[in-house]
Amino acid sequence: MNLLHRLRPAVWPLVVGLALVVLSHPVSAETIAGLLGGSARRPLSSARLIELGSHHLALAGTGLALVGSLGVGLGILATRRSASGLRSGIDTTAAIMQAVPPVVVVALALPVLGFGAPPTLLALVAYGIMPTLRGTVGAIEAVSSEAQEAGIAIGLTPRQILTKIELPLAGAGILDALRVALVLSIATAAVGALAGASTLGTPIVAGLQNQNLVPMLQGAGATAALAFVGDALMLAIAGLLRR
Amino acid sequence: MSVSAGRMNGPGRRILRHVWPVAAIGCAVVGIASALPLFHIAANRLVVGTPVSAAAAFGVPGLSVCGSCLLGSAFLGFGRSRPSALAALAAFSTALVLFAAGLGTAASDLVAGQPPAARARLATGAWLGLMVLCGSVAVSIGRTHIRGVGWLTLISLLAVFSVLYRSGGFDGLSLAVEYRARAESVHAALWQHVVLSFAAVALATVSCVSLYAWRPGRGAIEIVINGLQVVPAVALLGGLVSLTSGLLSVIPSLRAAGLSALGPGPAILAVAVYLLLPFWRGLQGALRASDPSILAAARAMGLTRRQSLLRIRLPLGTPILIGALRVASVQSIGLATLGALVGAGGLGGIVFEGMAQFAPDLILLGAVPVIGLSLLVERGLSLLEGRARQRWHG
Incomplete structure (x- = not known):
């Protein structure tokens, strides 16, 4: 009962995600297109969808790993007492980097890094790192100063205060930041299709260019499904770790 | 133990706080001047082209840009007062204008005598330099703690750049060529x-x-x-x-x-x-x-x-x-x-x-x-x- 209660927030995203998986299956996508009187052009096979999906997941996963380690690591550094002056700088940098949308990063990196995964990965990191860093800083700063002072009073070293007090108490907030980063990564990996990365965005972009509705619907469904399932997964982890 | 170590670090840390702006901007200047290309000279608008270093593009006048950068960082690092922040702002703004104008002149020189389709395109060094300079200007503005100085600086820099553009100072740059088209x-x-x-x-x-x-x-x-x-x-x-x-x-x-x-x-x-x-x-x-x-x-x-x-x-x-x-x-x-x-x-x-x-x-x-x-x-x-x-x- 307790376990179910902890997993409750993850239920709706999971249900929506699974429904979208069903929607993107070739048979159902074709049926919907048929109902809407769409053209009878061949849908993407399940094998192709799974192939694109695994590429998408690999790209978004690599990006999330980079964003997570850099963002959380820098966030921990920025909240150390010696770096207290950096706080406003971080906020300004975050605001500026947020002003450069992922499409624009992908486009700007294209001439330098070439087609495919590298510009997408750069966009993933550039767009994901500041929200993660900001979320981490916010979560650690929200830890009450009483808890930290209690740690100092019982003779913990700064490192122990970090690992035994600050990180456990800030864990929920950091996980929330990582959940946002995951959703951003999946969305940005889809944008990467514009730079020729082979992801679930590829059938959408191709479909928009040649008015091929069925693969477009499948790609859109599968991309959204991936985002919802990832969201559900992170919510479930957060629920299980909650104390 | 750790408290006394912190106390011993005090003066060292203070010196570090003074020196790091100078060191960071010095490193950026040296890095851009020595390692990164300022331009790519391309035969037409679709190819990447060959890199041109800062020394080749700027020559000796480039030293004035480096000089005002380092001056600005010294004001930023060693002075805490409002006048020194304003001096840093002036130095960095001058460096920015000199750098941009220099880029324009160098681009015109580079494409002069080349076929009309040739383009002088800004490369990583130039972009990084512009970003570092804009960032330094922004930091100096923040240090002045005077309201409105940021907008004033922005407007005057834009005015200077538009005068430079109108007078053809940027005409050699590939971006300006593309824009005109x-x-x-x-x-x-x-x-x-x-x-x-x-x-x-x-x-x-x-x-x-x-x-x-x-x-x-x-x-x-x-x-x-x-x-x-x-x-x-x-x-x-x-x-x-x-x-x-x-x-x-x-x-x-x-x-x-x-x-x-x-x-x-x-x-x-x-x-x-x-x-x-x-x-x-x-x-x-x-x-x-x-x-x-x-x-x-x-x-x-x-x-x-x-x-x-x-x-x-x-x-x-x-x-x-x-x-x-x-x-x-x-x-x-x-x-x-x-x-x-x-x-x-x-x-x-x-x-x-x-x-x-x-x-x-x-x-x-x-x-x-x-x-x-x-x-x-x-x-x-x-x-x-x-x-x-x-x-x-x-």
Whole structure:
């Protein structure tokens, strides 16, 4: 009962995600297109969808790993007492980097890094790192100063205060930041299709260019499904770790 | 033990604090001057070309740029006072103008005597240098702690650059060549982009307010708005277009009613969907911003609920509402770039055309205004937010 209660927030995203998986299956996508009187052009096979999906997941996963380690690591550094002056700088940098949308990063990196995964990965990191860093800083700063002072009073070293007090108490907030980063990564990996990365965005972009509705619907469904399932997964982890 | 170690670190740390701006900017100057290319000279607008180093492009006059950079960083590092911050600002602004003008002159020299299709394109060193200089100018502005100095600097730098551009100082740069060839379409795209983003913000504002007014459904609406945020933008656009065009082929009479699967309509709708969440949170935060005791006092004075909403709750929530508008507007400008995928035009169209042709200058021609527009809106609205906070919260 307790376990179910902890997993409750993850239920709706999971249900929506699974429904979208069903929607993107070739048979159902074709049926919907048929109902809407769409053209009878061949849908993407399940094998192709799974192939694109695994590429998408690999790209978004690599990006999330980079964003997570850099963002959380820098966030921990920025909240150390010696770096207290950096706080406003971080906020300004975050605001500026947020002003450069992922499409624009992908486009700007294209001439330098070439087609495919590298510009997408750069966009993933550039767009994901500041929200993660900001979320981490916010979560650690929200830890009450009483808890930290209690740690100092019982003779913990700064490192122990970090690992035994600050990180456990800030864990929920950091996980929330990582959940946002995951959703951003999946969305940005889809944008990467514009730079020729082979992801679930590829059938959408191709479909928009040649008015091929069925693969477009499948790609859109599968991309959204991936985002919802990832969201559900992170919510479930957060629920299980909650104390 | 650790306390005494900290004390011993004191003077060292203070010296470090003085030295690090000088060291950081010195490293950037040396790195750009020695290792990174300032230009790529290309035979035409589609190839990457061969790199040109800073020494080859600038020669001895480049030292004046380095000199003013280091002077500025010294003022920034060793002085804490307002005059030294202003001196740093002057030094960095001079360095920025000298650097930009030098880039323009060097580009003209590099393409002189080459075939007309040849392009001198700014390379990593130049971009990095411009970014470092702009960042240093911004830091110096922050150090002066004088209100309005930032806007003053921005306006005067823009004035200097536009005079330089008018007098042909940047004519050799590939970006200027590309711009001159397409000025009309860039202006049209910029205007379209502004209209698209503004329409999305307006649509989201209206729908958010009317959804919020429906009290019984608030919980469900909030879940839906949060859920929509998870849908990737490309997927939303794709899904929207495929479903609308399917619908149109079933009920063709809708087409006569103005519904269309491609164009600005679906783009504005898709962008507005993502703006619902910032507005929703802003509205929630703004209405909760006023102290319950103030509201109780208002009730005691005989204000009706409507009066209390209009005279107390909304004014007190104004800074939060402006903050929401700021977040939503920046998102809107960014997302509107994707609108070009469904034929909505805007600056995204130029970016995508550049990507399709693999023409770096064309990509920049679309990307730079997007970034500039979002930065301008972000700074402007956060200034307004600060003013409103001061006005209502002292």
